[in-house]
Amino acid sequence: MKFSEMSISARTTSALGEMGYVDATEVQEKSIPLLLQGEDIIVRSQTGTGKTAAFGIGLIEIISKDRSKKGLILAPTRELAVQITKEIRSIAQNHNLHIFAVYGGAGMGSQTASLRRGFDILVATPGRLLDHVQRGTLKLSYSNIIVLDEADRMLDIGFKHDIDRIMGMTSHNRQVMLFSATIDSRIKEISSEYMASPAIIEVGPVGKVMKIDETFISMTRAEKLQKLKDILMQEPMSRTLVFAASKRGVEFVCHKLNDHNIEARYLHGGKSQSQRERVVRDFQEGRFRILIATDVASRGLHIEDINHVINYDKADSDDTHTHRIGRTARMGSSGKATTFVETDPLPPKRRSGGRGRSGFGGRPSQSHGGGSRRPRRY
Secondary structure: OEHHHOOOOHHHHHHHHHOOOOEOOHHHHHHHHHHHOOOOEEEEOOOOOOHHHHHHHHHHHHHHHOOOOOEEEEOOOHHHHHHHHHHHHHHOOOOOOOEEEEOOOOOHHHHHHHHHHOOOEEEEOHHHHHHHHHHOOOOOOOOOEEEEOOHHHHHHHOOHHHHHHHHHHOOOOOEEEEEEOOOOHHHHHHHHHHOOOOEEEEOOOOOOOOOEEEEEEEEOHHHHHHHHHHHHHHOOOOOEEEEOOOHHHHHHHHHHHHHOOOOOEEEOOOOOHHHHHHHHHHHHOOOOOEEEEOHHHOOOOOOOOOOEEEEOOOOOOHHHHHHHHOOOOOOOOOEEEEEEEEOOOOOOOOOOOOOOOOOOOOOOOOOOOOOOOOOOOO
């Protein structure tokens, strides 16, 4: 179905056309009509299916017709929050709507000033949103259209308590949209807490990313860098995303490639927010074609035309692996994924003794007992 055939305003349809969006994806075709009817929905879809535009169009159409409506979108990471904001602003370009984001790593002052000017749609990470609530710079009681994007990821990170607090402060007369890659027992539990009788939309196969030619290559740790260089040299026009396990590993790989005249840049949580945004923007705009990243980029990077995802280091879980390779083959296109599998034997376990956990002396590692770890503020 084309967007022009749906019950969407001409202003929104025109903006979508400028963005190159003419035909609705399956998730958009199934969810937008329900959203416009005011229904709660649970959507299971893999990344790259157009879900951001789905809930974005719904929010924009509802709020532009009824300015008493206020949208709140919760996202697990600052990168995803930034990209959601950018896309929704593009869709709403012909509407006079105030849309902005609050997230950790950016100054509180500028965010507070924006909040004082008022908003129609607020995109936020849970931790920073609660920071503003606690400072008295934001009240959530007026938020009556709530989107929980990548809800499974927010639960993985440990945001369940924060989400409960946030939902408890929003309007009781609210519409809720929940998007997740899976519908497991945790998703069913929170949906029963936050929704009355939600419609359930499931798009695509469970646990798989379509149209990805995936390859696993076994090699020793010492052979990995040369193999990576060989692949990148064989694909001189390919836009490639390479995942490494640590900040140090990301910088090592990037510097080694640059030393061999292979232009690359890197992205990890050690960079400032402005630096991270600049790297993502330059990669989106094609100013360089090879990005080396930690799992900070495995979710939330909405970049079209990534041809190849390379797992230089294996992911720590099947779910992370799925989301890593989901950076390619987006919106129905095809892509490649390659995973390096190390054949080196595992190092022998260290015997515990009087030394600390590292084995280099100093104070022994401390146990924090059975208390739950406080989730990281994104």
